[in-house]
Amino acid sequence: MANTRRPSGRRSQRRDYESRFVEPVLDKSWQSPYVPSPSERDANARALARFVWRRQRPRLIAAALLFVVSLALVSVAWFVPVIVALVVGAYVASVARSIGRLERRATSLASKFIDVFSPAGTSVDRQRLITVVDRLGATFGLDAVSCFIIDDTSYNAALLSNQSSYALFVTGALIRDFDLIELEGVVAHCMARQRLGALTRLSVASLGVFSSSQAEQLAGPGVCYRADEVAAAAIRYPLGLAEALARCERQRPEANSFFASTQYASSRWVWFNQHADRATSDLGDLDDVGLRSLALAEW
Numbered sequence: 001m002a003n004t005r006r007p008s009g010r011r012s013q014r015r016d017y018e019s020r021f022v023e024p025v026l027d028k029s030w031q032s033p034y035v036p037s038p039s040e041r042d043a044n045a046r047a048l049a050r051f052v053w054r055r056q057r058p059r060l061i062a063a064a065l066l067f068v069v070s071l072a073l074v075s076v077a078w079f080v081p082v083i084v085a086l087v088v089g090a091y092v093a094s095v096a097r098s099i100g101r102l103e104r105r106a107t108s109l110a111s112k113f114i115d116v117f118s119p120a121g122t123s124v125d126r127q128r129l130i131t132v133v134d135r136l137g138a139t140f141g142l143d144a145v146s147c148f149i150i151d152d153t154s155y156n157a158a159l160l161s162n163q164s165s166y167a168l169f170v171t172g173a174l175i176r177d178f179d180l181i182e183l184e185g186v187v188a189h190c191m192a193r194q195r196l197g198a199l200t201r202l203s204v205a206s207l208g209v210f211s212s213s214q215a216e217q218l219a220g221p222g223v224c225y226r227a228d229e230v231a232a233a234a235i236r237y238p239l240g241l242a243e244a245l246a247r248c249e250r251q252r253p254e255a256n257s258f259f260a261s262t263q264y265a266s267s268r269w270v271w272f273n274q275h276a277d278r279a280t281s282d283l284g285d286l287d288d289v290g291l292r293s294l295a296l297a298e299w
Helices: 009-020 038-045 047-055 057-072 079-106 109-116 123-140 172-177 180-195 199-205 212-219 223-235 238-250 262-270 289-297
Strands: 145-150 157-162 165-171
Touching (some): 038 047, 038 199, 047 079, 047 212, 109 157, 109 165, 109 262, 123 145, 123 180, 123 223, 145 172, 157 180, 157 199, 157 262, 165 172, 180 199, 199 212, 212 262, 223 238, 223 289, 238 289
Parallel strands (some): 145 165
């Protein structure tokens, strides 16, 4: 009697798998949360315009009311609405020119820092910094970055627009005391600000033309925190940046340091540590170096 062959268990499992298989679908709209989106960059780029128009809103409302009233009087004097319209148009153009002037002044902040600080560092220090900048510049899509090591005992750094190029300022103390991974984290953070499109709003806030509360509003809360995220994801080593922030948190500026001066207080928003003169950490502030360090240590 012939043996009847029974279907193998392997074939049965394969048919069962094929019946339950769901083909993966690629979500083309997905974007990494650690890569600045076009809308995020655009929001930062438009922050200055929104800030200026918001400050001028009462005057614009008054001008609009005047225009409406003049329309009601058109039967009495037809030329009144025309005159008011011309005045409102001239005012709007004046505000737009004011925004343009602030943006141009922001690009001159680097020259101001060059005049304020004395150079520091050795040729080896400069080559070390240039090497890190060149390597990270390729990662962040930045070119033509001039590097300046400035004489100060505090740990800090800033990247600024300088006409058609960029200027990176790093204190001599930071170059001297930070290891390569920590220095890389600081430079990456500065470049992440450019990637986020936040350099202009931070630079204008640091011009000293607004009150401290207005400058803080223009600079925006959480910009440093967000730049840390972008930087850490780009260099793929958050602990280096976390330790750099922890070093800054443990330090207090000396009396003769730029970061203990009123000049720093008005220009704080462009710096890596925006609150270097803060006596104790404020863990309720997203941009406090202590909080930023703790957040990265949790990655």
